Amino acid sequence: MKYTLVTGASGGIGEALVKKLAARQHNLVLVARNAEKLAKITKELQEQHGVQAAYIAADLAKPDAAFQIFAETQKHGWEIDILVNNAGIGSGGEFATLSLQSELDLLQLNNASLLAVTHLFLQPMRERKRGTIINIASMAAFMPVPYMATYAASKAFVRSFTQALTQECIPCNIHVMLFAPGLTKTNFNESAGINNEKGVGLSSDYQTAATQTPEDVADELLQALDANKQFKISGSRNRLGARLATLLPNAMITRVMANSYRKKLGQSN
Numbered sequence: 001m002k003y004t005l006v007t008g009a010s011g012g013i014g015e016a017l018v019k020k021l022a023a024r025q026h027n028l029v030l031v032a033r034n035a036e037k038l039a040k041i042t043k044e045l046q047e048q049h050g051v052q053a054a055y056i057a058a059d060l061a062k063p064d065a066a067f068q069i070f071a072e073t074q075k076h077g078w079e080i081d082i083l084v085n086n087a088g089i090g091s092g093g094e095f096a097t098l099s100l101q102s103e104l105d106l107l108q109l110n111n112a113s114l115l116a117v118t119h120l121f122l123q124p125m126r127e128r129k130r131g132t133i134i135n136i137a138s139m140a141a142f143m144p145v146p147y148m149a150t151y152a153a154s155k156a157f158v159r160s161f162t163q164a165l166t167q168e169c170i171p172c173n174i175h176v177m178l179f180a181p182g183l184t185k186t187n188f189n190e191s192a193g194i195n196n197e198k199g200v201g202l203s204s205d206y207q208t209a210a211t212q213t214p215e216d217v218a219d220e221l222l223q224a225l226d227a228n229k230q231f232k233i234s235g236s237r238n239r240l241g242a243r244l245a246t247l248l249p250n251a252m253i254t255r256v257m258a259n260s261y262r263k264k265l266g267q268s269n
């Protein structure tokens with residue numbers, strides 16, 4: 001039986017997405033760390049939409065998680081036809097002052113595990129000559145972001161890796177899509193430890209910055225999937241912002257951002 005596997009499905013964009021996919025009668029495998037939340041959502045999906053839904057509790061900041069997830073799907077005979085690599089975490093503040101271990105965990109989750117999960121699930125998709133892989137990037141994938149240096153670099157990796165893979169997978173009839181949300185009202189800032197002060201400095205304070213809801217973002221993702229897109233940015237303002245970012249030199253963008261952050265935090269430039 002065909003399944004869609006979504007990482008980071010216990011909250012935010014991932015949760016909104018699995019609910020909309022279930023309404024479209026997708027059978028689902030939900031992945032995240034919080035087993036209690038996953039069990040609750042899985043039960044709701046089964047009861048409300050009559051689909052098959054299961055979950056795997058795994059910490060993708062650990063190097064063996066991708067192998068654990070793949071082995072579990074193989075054990076149950078779940079055929080993963082659509083894979084959505086959505087789980088991700090942010091970090092913000094002056095790089096030198098951040099916990100090195102947290103930054104390394106971020107890279108494991110946002111990049112190494114995404115790569116490993118993709119590699120593992122690509123093999124059966126190649127044999128079947130069918131499948132879809134959707135990788136979630138960010139607006140931060142389009143420019144270096146001072147005071148969010150590691151996160152932005154991790155999303156630039158996701159963008160580059162995914163866009164290259166899109167072309168490699170065409171002969172095997174596997175659709176690979178890069179999807180980039182902008183600022184979205186989720187638990188993201190809190191998980192990233194971007195407290196209000198840092199959030200304001202980074203212009204990512206949900207109270208003041210223009211944001212989409214996770215449901216808006218999930219709708220745009222599904223529209224892009226239906227249209228067989230290889231690349232989609234969520235939100236018209238974000239699409240304009242990404243275009244502007246490609247026109248301006250990175251050195252100028254980063255200087256303005258760094259000065260603005262320090263000014264908002266009352267630091268001297």
Ligand SMILES: NC(=O)c1ccc[n+]([C@@H]2O[C@H](COP(=O)([O-])OP(=O)(O)OC[C@H]3O[C@@H](n4cnc5c(N)ncnc54)[C@H](OP(=O)(O)O)[C@@H]3O)[C@@H](O)[C@H]2O)c1
Pocket residue numbers: 007008009010011012013014031032033034035037058059060061062086087088089090109136137138139180181182183184185186187188189191
């Ligand atoms: N919100 C935004 O403004 C925004 C903007 C651009 C891009 N994005 C991207 O969108 C994606 C989803 O973010 P979101 O806003 O929905 O964030 P969120 O509300 O914080 O949700 C993150 C999801 O990832 C899971 N997760 C976190 N760490 C994990 C780990 N170590 N192992 C397994 N699962 C883990 C969380 O579940 P558990 O805690 O249960 O593990 C949760 O289900 C991320 O890739 C993010 O970079 C978000």
